[in-house]
Amino acid sequence: MNLLYEEKDRIALVTLNRPKMMNALDRKAISELSKVWSDFKDDSRLLVMIITGAGDKAFCVGGDIKEWDAAGQDPHAAGWLDDVVTPMRMTDMFKPVIAAINGHCLGGGLELALACDLRLASESATFGQPEIKRGIFPGQGATQRLPHILPYNLAAELIFTGEVIDAREALRIGLINRLIASRDLMDQAWELAALIADKPPLAIRAAKEALLKSYELSLAEGLRLEGQLRKNISYTRDAREGITAFLEKRKPFFRGE
Numbered sequence: 001m002n003l004l005y006e007e008k009d010r011i012a013l014v015t016l017n018r019p020k021m022m023n024a025l026d027r028k029a030i031s032e033l034s035k036v037w038s039d040f041k042d043d044s045r046l047l048v049m050i051i052t053g054a055g056d057k058a059f060c061v062g063g064d065i066k067e068w069d070a071a072g073q074d075p076h077a078a079g080w081l082d083d084v085v086t087p088m089r090m091t092d093m094f095k096p097v098i099a100a101i102n103g104h105c106l107g108g109g110l111e112l113a114l115a116c117d118l119r120l121a122s123e124s125a126t127f128g129q130p131e132i133k134r135g136i137f138p139g140q141g142a143t144q145r146l147p148h149i150l151p152y153n154l155a156a157e158l159i160f161t162g163e164v165i166d167a168r169e170a171l172r173i174g175l176i177n178r179l180i181a182s183r184d185l186m187d188q189a190w191e192l193a194a195l196i197a198d199k200p201p202l203a204i205r206a207a208k209e210a211l212l213k214s215y216e217l218s219l220a221e222g223l224r225l226e227g228q229l230r231k232n233i234s235y236t237r238d239a240r241e242g243i244t245a246f247l248e249k250r251k252p253f254f255r256g257e
Contacts, residue, residue, distance in 0.1 A: 002029040004054065005036060011193045012040050012049045019055030025108055026064035030086055033112075037087040041095060044256070047201050048193040051116065052100040053109075056182060059099070059125065062107025088115045088140035091212065094205040096196050100189040101125045102182065106164065111140040114149065117208065119175065120189055121167045122182040127175060128164035148215060150174060200238035200254040206230070 004015040014036055016023040025033070040049050053059040087093070088111045099105075099116035106128050113119050113127075129138045129146075137143070138159060146155035154173055158165070171179045180188050196204065206229040214222045233239055237257040245252035 002026070003032045003036060007046065009194060010045060010047045010197050011190070012036075012046050014049060014051045016051070016053045016060050019053070019057065021064060021066075022058035022061040022104060023053040023055070023109070024061050024064040024066075025112075029064075034086050037090065037093070038085070041090075041093050047095065047197040047204075049095065049097045050100055050189050050193050051097065051112070052186065052189070053102055056102055056122075056124070058103040058109070059101040059105040060109030060112055061104050062109045062111075062131075086140060088112055090115070094208045094212070095201075096193075096204060096208065098189055098193055100185050101176070102185055107131055107138070108140050111138060111142050111145075114141055114145040118177050118192065120178045120180055120185060120192070121170060121176045122180060122185045123167055124182060125167040125170070125176075126164050127158075127167075127170045128162065129159050130162040130164070132160060132162040144215075198254075200233075200236075200242065200252075201256040202236050202238055203233050206233050 001017055004013075004017045006013045014033070016025075016029065016033070018024060018026075018029060037049075040046055088108065093115075096118070097116040099113040099119045101113060101119060101121040103122070103124055104126050105113050105121070106126070107130055110127055110129055129142050131138050142155075142159060146158065149155070150158075150173055157163075165173075165175075167176065167179050170176045178188065210222070210226045210229055213225055217225060238252075238254045241254060242252050
């Protein structure tokens with residue numbers, strides 16, 4: 001199986017399962033990943049997703065170059081990627097997604113991690129966009145997301161040079177949220193997912209929508225959207241429960257209503 005999938009406590013765990021290929025994404029894996037991503041988006045039972053790679057060598061090293069070579073054409077040029085809404089190209093995922101990066105995170109693998117909201121990395125993780133070394137450039141979101149995550153000059157350096165950085169440098173420049181011992185990576189990913197899943201899901205989704213749309217809106221437009229979303233959330237049962245629980249000095253119980 002190209003992907004492993006499990007659910008626990010309203011959290012979905014997706015594992016890229018091609019460890020012998022460093023979890024490279026072939027056509028089948030991309031199709032499966034895109035379906036799982038889309039299904040999660042629309043499944044009201046699930047609140048948070050974790051995505052990681054099988055084995056300890058790689059999160060994902062991007063596209064499967066051997067498959068491309070066998071086909072005789074880059075998938076971008078061939079056009080079949082245009083027929084699949086990959087997670088890296090999706091802009092309306094309003095649920096939190098956590099990347100647990102357990103090794104090499106390169107090319108399309110880094111673009112997949114950039115499509116996640118939070119990035120946790122093991123000490124052995126490496127990061128890079130090496131596409132420029134093959135005569136192309138990142139085509140699944142890096143040129144759009146990296147400059148929002150990093151200062152422009154640092155994003156440009158990663159893309160223009162194709163060089164790889166280690167996990168400590170990734171933490172220093174703000175590419176990842178946490179640097180974690182390999183043995184503790186998944187435990188901390190689950191803990192963080194559970195912490196988020198315990199929060200009011202409607203408010204989380206509204207907050208993420210406001211965050212994502214800040215990419216495309218002016219400050220004034222973004223503030224108007226934020227105000228409207230906040231007003232909408234204030235009428236929910238969860239908002240009332242949050243206030244009541246605070247006044248009663250107890251833990252709130254959110255229902256997503």
